[in-house]
Amino acid sequence: MKQVAYYKGCLASLSAKELDISTQALAPKVGYELIELESVTCCGAGDIHEAEPDYYLHLNARILSYAAATGADTLMTVCNVCTLNLRQANHQLLNDAALRERVNDNLEQVGVPRYEQDVDCVHFLWLVAGESFGKLQEVAHKGLRGLRIAPFYGCQILRPSKLMGFDDPDKPDSLERIIAACGGEAIDYPAKIKCCGFPIIQAREETALAELIQPIEQAKEAGADAMVTPCPLCHLSLDAWQSKLKKQTGKDFQMPIFHLSQLIGVAAGLEDAELRFKRHVVSMQPVLEKLAL
Amino acid sequence: MKVELKIWRYDTSTGERALRPYEVDVTEEATLLDTLDAVRDRLDGSLAYRKSCRMMICGSCGMRVDGGAVLACKTRIADVVADGHVPVVSAMGNLPIVKDLVVDMDPFWQKMRAVQPYLEPRLDRATEKENVVAQEQMDMIHKESLCINCGCCVSECNSMESDPDFLGPAALAKGFRFVGDARDGATIDRLERYSEEHGIWDCTRCYFCNERCPKGVDPRDAIAKLGAEAMKAGIDRDMGARHAKWFVTSAKTTGWLRETELVPKTQGVVKAIKEIKFAMSLLPKGKIPLPFPPHVAADIGESRALFDLVTDQGRSGAAGIVQGEKALMHLAHHGESVDGPSHPYDDPRSFPKPYLPDEEPAT
Ligand code: SF4
Ligand code: SF4
Ligand code: FES
Numbered sequence: 001m002k003q004v005a006y007y008k009g010c011l012a013s014l015s016a017k018e019l020d021i022s023t024q025a026l027a028p029k030v031g032y033e034l035i036e037l038e039s040v041t042c043c044g045a046g047d048i049h050e051a052e053p054d055y056y057l058h059l060n061a062r063i064l065s066y067a068a069a070t071g072a073d074t075l076m077t078v079c080n081v082c083t084l085n086l087r088q089a090n091h092q093l094l095n096d097a098a099l100r101e102r103v104n105d106n107l108e109q110v111g112v113p114r115y116e117q118d119v120d121c122v123h124f125l126w127l128v129a130g131e132s133f134g135k136l137q138e139v140a141h142k143g144l145r146g147l148r149i150a151p152f153y154g155c156q157i158l159r160p161s162k163l164m165g166f167d168d169p170d171k172p173d174s175l176e177r178i179i180a181a182c183g184g185e186a187i188d189y190p191a192k193i194k195c196c197g198f199p200i201i202q203a204r205e206e207t208a209l210a211e212l213i214q215p216i217e218q219a220k221e222a223g224a225d226a227m228v229t230p231c232p233l234c235h236l237s238l239d240a241w242q243s244k245l246k247k248q249t250g251k252d253f254q255m256p257i258f259h260l261s262q263l264i265g266v267a268a269g270l271e272d273a274e275l276r277f278k279r280h281v282v283s284m285q286p287v288l289e290k291l292a293l
Numbered sequence: 294m295k296v297e298l299k300i301w302r303y304d305t306s307t308g309e310r311a312l313r314p315y316e317v318d319v320t321e322e323a324t325l326l327d328t329l330d331a332v333r334d335r336l337d338g339s340l341a342y343r344k345s346c347r348m349m350i351c352g353s354c355g356m357r358v359d360g361g362a363v364l365a366c367k368t369r370i371a372d373v374v375a376d377g378h379v380p381v382v383s384a385m386g387n388l389p390i391v392k393d394l395v396v397d398m399d400p401f402w403q404k405m406r407a408v409q410p411y412l413e414p415r416l417d418r419a420t421e422k423e424n425v426v427a428q429e430q431m432d433m434i435h436k437e438s439l440c441i442n443c444g445c446c447v448s449e450c451n452s453m454e455s456d457p458d459f460l461g462p463a464a465l466a467k468g469f470r471f472v473g474d475a476r477d478g479a480t481i482d483r484l485e486r487y488s489e490e491h492g493i494w495d496c497t498r499c500y501f502c503n504e505r506c507p508k509g510v511d512p513r514d515a516i517a518k519l520g521a522e523a524m525k526a527g528i529d530r531d532m533g534a535r536h537a538k539w540f541v542t543s544a545k546t547t548g549w550l551r552e553t554e555l556v557p558k559t560q561g562v563v564k565a566i567k568e569i570k571f572a573m574s575l576l577p578k579g580k581i582p583l584p585f586p587p588h589v590a591a592d593i594g595e596s597r598a599l600f601d602l603v604t605d606q607g608r609s610g611a612a613g614i615v616q617g618e619k620a621l622m623h624l625a626h627h628g629e630s631v632d633g634p635s636h637p638y639d640d641p642r643s644f645p646k647p648y649l650p651d652e653e654p655a656t
Binding site: 010011013014015017038039040041042044045046047048049050051052053054055056057058059062088089091092093094095096099106107109110111112155156158159160161162163169170194195197199200202203204206207208210211236240243244278279280281 | 359360361451452454455456459494495496497498499500501503504511513517520521524531532533534536537538539540541543544548549550552555556559560571574575578579580590591592593594595596598599600602603604606608609610611612613614616617619620621623624
């Protein structure tokens, strides 16, 4: 069992608790002991990076410092946006000694340990599709019975690739490999690497919905039983904003949306209480019935 | 070296569109542009594409390879056709096609014009002698100054696809090139204008522009710098700005995003009330966490103290982003090529644009 520091971020702590619960249940099965970080805050979700960039850097340095304090060399995230924000700050600190020194002095002044021991920040997807892929194939014994799953990556786990770099940003395949390993069939459709519209869903709803409809509609047309995403923000817009699409376009997609940890969790035989599908807005029932057959 | 490729042809006179296969012999060192020259010289003199400098500086030869915008003269064809891959070459997206690989750059230039891409000197500071600008001040706009107006960043911009009036990555990056210029006197005016509808806060942060830009401008980062400068100047009426501000407040007060209050803080109470029906539909699912008691992170005092400390250190606004750029400079774009599923861009739905001149941009 490998120890990793676990940063769950805002959404998995709040509106997407089912993501946290299923991740905590699944992680040991694929070889990880999660050390949850207590004294951490929001990564800023790109918003603090835009509003108060220097504060963004310090908040993320603080998260990295507490991750390093666990003694683990890996900080695991379950959100695209957290991953980009933390990796960006981490790259800046690791490659600029003067900047790191200044940030560390500031951390120290307010009582936060200096960020000295480097950690690598990675998304859960990368662990499962990478070093634990063999384990995954062992645990996914219950399988997905050929369920047709549309992978949806979202933006910030692919781009900018110079900061992310796990998948080919234009031709990713980690989700497809996981779906196949779990006994599902991955559906291919072009919008899987595009934006779900979440960052502007409140400020520019119309533009955001025009983005959101593309992946859902294409997945539906391709015959997907459900979609899966590694990002709780994508999950929120894909799942909760479907009703808005219906209101705006008259199209009622009823497309069930899995969090990545739930999809693998189903294949690995996690209990209902560990998956919490009842917390979704779009009913997961049709998919679960197919699996029960 | 034998090269196979397919090119989307568009004939203005007939309106006919077709994906045509070609096969030519080129040298190992040939670029995509050299390859197109070979196609035109030896196979089909009617093939239309733009070029001038052949050395990545004029910005004429932007086009899509397998759906992603590149400069033809910067792209080695041997890398593209490795392992027998047959690339699909087409015109850039988000701009109307004139013929074959040539797009009408007019909408691009209109947006450039809209940001007033020229220095508006600070007459208040006019001196007898020349105006010396310190190196650090020019470093602020180093990246944005590298832009060659090629349009590659615009080609896959997700927000522009959904809102064709969005100023877009190239024009906004140009905007920051002047906002960040110590000699410019119209900063506040610019920030006001760029903060309007279709401006800074339209960007959906898809990062396609950073991924595509062949010159390392990183337009998305330039947009963040504009946002940071606008908010520093107190220009924060836009919902996007208020949204961003609420994250800062949340981080300082509870540490975690105060999700439930985000909607009224962003949209204002009146609009938020209109959203109540939608909100109520999410309530039973726990998607609207109750704000009380607040979910407070441990040691939240540290986060507040950090805020107070760094706001006194003079790196607010764009300077806070620029300070991290040196460290990122050495990172090259990468991502291993894999024998994955079919290429997402092979599908004409991947990006509904490029659209033809007689078509309305889809909204
Ligand atoms: S990050 Fe913003 S400007 Fe850049 S391509 Fe995406 S939506 Fe367009
Ligand atoms: S920002 Fe980059 S991609 Fe966009 S026009 Fe300028 S050089 Fe081209
Ligand atoms: S021909 Fe000038 S940039 Fe390619």
